[in-house]
Amino acid sequence: MIRPASRIASAAAAPALVVVLLATLPVWLGHHPYYVNIASQILLWAVAALALNVLVGYAGLVSLGHAALLAMAGYTVGLLLQAGYGHLAADLGAIAVTLAASAVFAVLALRSTGVGFLMITLALGQIVWGIAYRWAGLTNGDNGISLAARPAPFGLSLAGAEAFYYTALLIFLMALVSMRILVRSPFGASLAGTRDQPRRMTALGFNVWLIRFLAFLASGFWSGVAGLLYVYYHQFIAPPAAALTASAEILLMVISGGAATLLGPIAGAAIVVIMKNVASAYIERWNLVLGVIFILIISFMPEGLVPGSVRLARAAWVWLRARLPGREGRYTQERIS
Amino acid sequence: MSLWLTLAVNSVALGGLLFLLSSGFSLIFGLMRIPNLMHGSFFMLGAYLGVALLARGINFWIAALASAAAMALIGGLIERVLLRRLEGQVLPQVLLTLGFAFIIADVCLMLWTGDPWQPATPDHLRGAVQVAGLYFPLYRLVVVAVAVAIAIALWLLVDWTRLGAMIRAGVDDAPIARVVGIRVSQLFTLVFALGAALAGFGGVMGAPYLSVYPGLDFEMLPLALIVVILGGVGSLLGALVGSFLIGFLYNFGTALLPDLAYVILFLPMVLILVLRPQGLFGKVTT
Known part of the structure; x- marks a missing residue:
């Protein structure tokens, strides 16, 4: 009985925390x-x-x-x-x-x-x-x-x-x-x-x-x-x-963050806007950067950054766990038995 | 009277250029089922390369062929190295071509700055010819003649050679073509390089009177799209008819209703989409 309640609480806590964080963001950014x-x-x-x-x-x-x-x-x-x-x-x-x-x-x-x-x-x-x-x-x-x-x-x-x-x-x-x-x-x-x-x-x-x-x-x-x-x-x-560039930018936000997820496009928008501001501070060639990111994401993380990072993190975790010394022994034991 | 004639000659010349651009686009789309969104970029990059070669005093036709060869190389490499990895995933392929379109546009801006470049019309193609008491600018007639010659060559290639039969088999049904022993993926590279070369060649042909400037790529791309939507995917005849139709609509639209030139271009596309979605000469695919 306790578990569902705590689950509901934690499910409500995360969005509430995010909303509070966003609402106080100007404070964190020093106004x-x-x-x-x-x-x-x-x-x-x-x-x-x-x-x-x-x-x-x-x-x-x-x-x-x-x-x-x-x-x-x-x-x-x-x-x-x-x-x-x-x-x-x-x-x-x-x-x-x-x-x-x-x-x-x-x-x-x-x-x-x-x-x-x-x-x-x-x-x-x-x-x-x-x-x-x-x-x-x-x-x-x-x-x-x-x-x-x-x-x-x-x-x-x-x-x-x-x-x-x-x-x-x-x-x-x-x-x-x-x-x-x-x-x-x-x-x-x-x-x-x-x-x-x-x-x-x-x-x-x-x-x-x-x-x-x-x-x-x-x-x-x-x-x-x-x-x-x-x-x-x-x-x-x-x-x-x-222009087409603007349409492609919005599409890049959706795809880079991860289409068909609620948070993906938001992450994508944050990435593209921050990159655009950072990039334009150093180089004039935003479209070049845009094109390269496009190609990299499509070639290596076609499902988007949010699901893609989750996949890579999982793969890394599995890889790491298989190499942890304590675990390895147990694995081989299990296999033998 | 002479205004109408000038407009008509310009329209036919633009139609010829559009055919050079859209025939490759249409073949690529027909065979690989992907709209190559960097096709306008091949046109622009080809034109810039042509301008650079002409500035070194190289013969016009050699410059055009060299630029076409460079585009074939670039297009073939992109197909072979990157598009191939994504085979069967149409959407990522399309977006990859879009990414390259941005890169090419920015590189061109970096190398050739934002100013328009207009190479001089080659000496032996300057002047006008007199036909039936009317003067026609020679260069535009040459553009049309070259486009018609290439159209005939493409038609012979596609309809009368073994290679053409293989391409047509790939367009109609790629899996079955593979089953009977046609190396469809090699055809992909070949057709992609051919389409890129045609676009680059068209770019050089167009440079003396369209001039080359940043944004030319994304101005030509929708024209190629409209031509192919009008004419039907994978149909050379459709690309030819669509190109001249759009050539006329564009020039007369710009002259008569400059504010709404783009809307006039788009009306036949709407009609075709509503009445005949497969295009004028397209086949119904299931």
Whole structure:
């Protein structure tokens, strides 16, 4: 009777500890705006990576056009604010536009799966990039759109680094909780079913297309939310936000951390953001580093860093245990007997 | 009138370049079932190499062939050493090519800086030819002629030689092709190198009027994707028709509605996806 209770306690303790740690993070970072801003960036990209993970991890559909959805939300906010709308209206409009774009993306890309899906999302993403870049009358082309200020919901200004961090943290936790609910729900189970056995799922009477479509909308919604965080964090959006490089970066976060896990994309976002900041402090060649990491991870740890490290650690443990002198004797004894 | 004619000539020339780019892409995709996301990078790297060779006063055609050979070597090595290790895992293979695309883009930026390079059109290809009272820029006609010649050569190779029969067998059913004794994995290397060479050659051919600049790779890649989605995977005829279609749409779109050129490119792709997902000349695969 004691064991389940303690197990529940320890199961609740770890997340609570993490939340407390995250909530007090600015204190640990010495209230240094630079580090707090990096933490905010990690949170905002973690939301984007969690959103993409719905498709890549749980639906088995690899999208290379998600930065376009994120950028679309950002651009919509920028354009609506320029047009004189308030922040709330602009945010709601951005989410609506992103959902509509996700629906269009999904209808087209879901004509195919696997590599075909990847190609179509890539082409669609490049088209959004092309519009952002070429349609200067609407998007201001290469110069991008600047936001005058961050919003101040309920009179709380988000202008400071820490105020923004707490907003990002709140939204990140909401995204994480909703992902957990989604993954553990019957819908999440049927989504994983469409990934592993689409034909059997069809035979069982599930509408595989509709399940994938809804997953795409969920992914698009959180990508839009990440886009809002992005545009408010930078107070600026320009075509590179929609580029293939950006989509590939989000995908790298998901894959490097470990797709189809809840924590993997978050770890991946942290790794990529920290690497990007560290790398750009020393070298200009971030894309080179990005490409090399991509290739190394795909070649040596295709399942991602979190599951991959667990695998390597286990292998190392087994290796070590077999070589511990005390144990070795016992092993041979067991074998003999 | 002359505006329309110029646009039409440019469209046909771009179509020729796109064919050089997308025929290799289509063959690779057809045989290996992976979209080679560094195909645009081969085009750009080939163009940069061509520019570097031309700057040393090397003959244009030799520069183009040398650059194609270099791309074949690089492509063949990447296939042999890295892609081969991941055989059967389509997604990691695709992502590996994407990783290389980033590396190539950054290396090119490092070596050739961010400024655009535009080699001079070779002397003997300069000027215009007069046909039926109308002047046509010679170089663009040469590009088209070369593309058509390569299209015919590829068609002869694929449809009329033993090697071509083996490639077609690999495209149709790789496991069965293996069973009857075709070394499909050698074909993979060969086709990958051939596709890379074609892209590199196309890059050099395109350099005198497209110019070479950072970002050219990811501008060409979606065009190749759209051509192949339009024409059908693994179909040379599809790549040819798709290339000229996109060549026309791109030039006329850019001239008439510059803001929406990309959207116009994308409309036929949407139509094809909705009405005929296997592409105009693609086979239905199960």
